Amino acid sequence: MLTYPLTLHFEVTDHCNNSCPHCYASSWIQSPAKRPAKRAKPNIIELARRIVDSDVFDVVITGGEPLILGIDRLSELFKFFNDNNVQYSLNTNGRLLSQATCKELKDAGLQSVLISLHSWVDELHNEIVNAPNAAGDTKNGIQNALNQGLRVAVNQVIDNRNIDTMYASSAELERMGVHQISFTRALSPMKVGYKVDTINAARFLDEFLKCKENLNVSVVSLLPIPFCADPRVKDLDVKLSCSGGISSAVLSCYGDVRFCPHDSHVWGNVFEEGFDTIWKRISEWREDLAAPAECDDCSFVVDCRGACRVASKLYSNDYTAMDPWARHSVKNYRRKVLYSEFDPDCSYRLSSDIRWRKENEAFLLYFGADHLLVNLDGVEFIRRLPQEFVPSELLSATEENREVHFQFLNVLYYNGLLVNKGKL
Template structure:
């Protein structure tokens, strides 16, 4: 989390919003985003030369930010050398320039691109949102995957757009014959890279390659703490042992601090949650990421957890986060709602959720939770499909906003009428629109879509929509 990790200041969101929406502030932001003779913006030059800071006007806002975050000049200077931090700062300035400070914030560029680089997979997972592998039903000609040349061109387009973070997913990325060349180019362009894998191909050789490429995050899919549970999910016996072998290879290579368990939480395995947390601690891994089950692809509606089951799970996650700060992440926006409600009832320094980016304590990160604001689909992140289709979320591959073969990320991001609609939480329907936690949660837009065929519909995965969940499931099961 970069600067967030070393900041311990409690911000006043109202004062921050007033300050950043001040005409003088907006004028300054516009000024530093202007390009100079060298083709770079003034902000680029300020960030590059911060260690030569001499109290000139252009540097003062960075000094205000640094002092507000209570970060030493030395630490701040080190952070600014990281391409990720600089890209995030540039994106933040552009966002304030384009939209002002919003709650939650719409960003001028996606902070993260999730790239399903291939539909190929060596497993037969019963809950696969991508319907990947040999069981895949959709095999039309229009699904032709990008060529190596086109994939390398995608990296250029990511860099040109100023997108800071690239997450490789699939399918199984390590099966793709072009993966290593594409990842190499991403590294050469200083992109912050993460890898989501089923773990069965994490051989010693592949793990060394991953380490050398500088991946910052590795998510390994594990849906149970035993072979009995996990292998049933994966559709092939022996995969639990294979995946555990891959995790051990990561640990032996010293990558445990960037390795996470990716656990999809469904009706069939929701009772495994405490065991997954214990397994995380036993292996010494970075965290458990509890993925929101979304009934799409091969995921069946009958496997969805009820709102009541989810609420019990949130309690387990919340208590774990209090004991082990930063060791758990849940992609369900409602976990943010649960945390806020717990915080209102207690005087403890409660856990708060930063959407898909992490968890922390409310006294330090409360303002960021409001700015980042729950589901980020179409507002903070976007997805790219194997054939080049651009979609709002990895869980909605059939919704095509454009294709990278002919469209740019920024054109789609700024001009898509659907994305503009998804960003307007005032128009959300049902309890998701009326809820007092609308800004910090907003519900999962993919779940709303697959259940109601409406991106602005209510997400039935919340206790406040329990009746809706029951009614809708009668139609699907």
């Protein structure tokens, strides 16, 4: 159990210029009865300070629509995170991304942006976000962000209306030059008819695989897909299980903490009690949250943990129910090896994007979106590594703990912490 999350979705506003039925933040627009009581919003930097004090590594700045805050307030937030060595990115619908805005965002320190475009067909996208002319604005925003040199990923939330446009839309986005294309199966707390139900899981995977196999761009799923949803899933490099409450959480513009962006339950408020207390409560609940009983004899239960717990809650009103895409347990199956073997005679260097955090009696190494816990001896060994080295030569100089160190280097390589430079 971690003392704090590694990544945090920071909802800097609950206002938006779209009205998407799949978005919890805008649910009160669709259903006035769900509208929260009017509350005073804390200063955005006060909330950011609590994030920094919690040693969070990575922040996703989202909303609502975060650009509604304005460039000045976002620039102030970027500077605060820059000064405190917190990595951040921006999630936006892209409608307010003019050329000038993109330049100001980049000048303020922004490097990466995730933009939502649910279909290349304008009428379909506009229908999904409940906003006329939204598609044109978003496409312009994508192009403007690319023109300014930002790293652009585009997400498509998939429901029964746009599931057949996944590949065609993605092909257009590839031609634009986006860096990554992601998909999220729609989870709507309000309109059941908009959910992608179990009969469409195969159609989703048909389009998803077509994109992965035919497009020269990274293609990912932002929500976990159960191993048993389809025989093809087991050998795909896709998100396996939910990180909510395990290594990630959500902080709203009011200070409310949730375990997942798609879930409405509030576990506490950082202005009423410590973030560490709230996170401990969430983590203990997640640790005790068992996978569905139907998954007990599955070969992948440890990795999958029943996939998306919020999907289960929305469809069955039970966090421990089967994911609606789950079909049956998978037994006696060995997953294909998706990485190259560690060669002790190659030259390696340590990845440059590793960050550290003290975690109870160990140290946590954070890199990309992954992490690894190591003890003090492991940290000292890593710190002594040369800038570039050949493992067989490095370890031949000492007899002490040679096999242990070799296995540790193997673990570092398997987890992506060592970069293979090839044979010398």
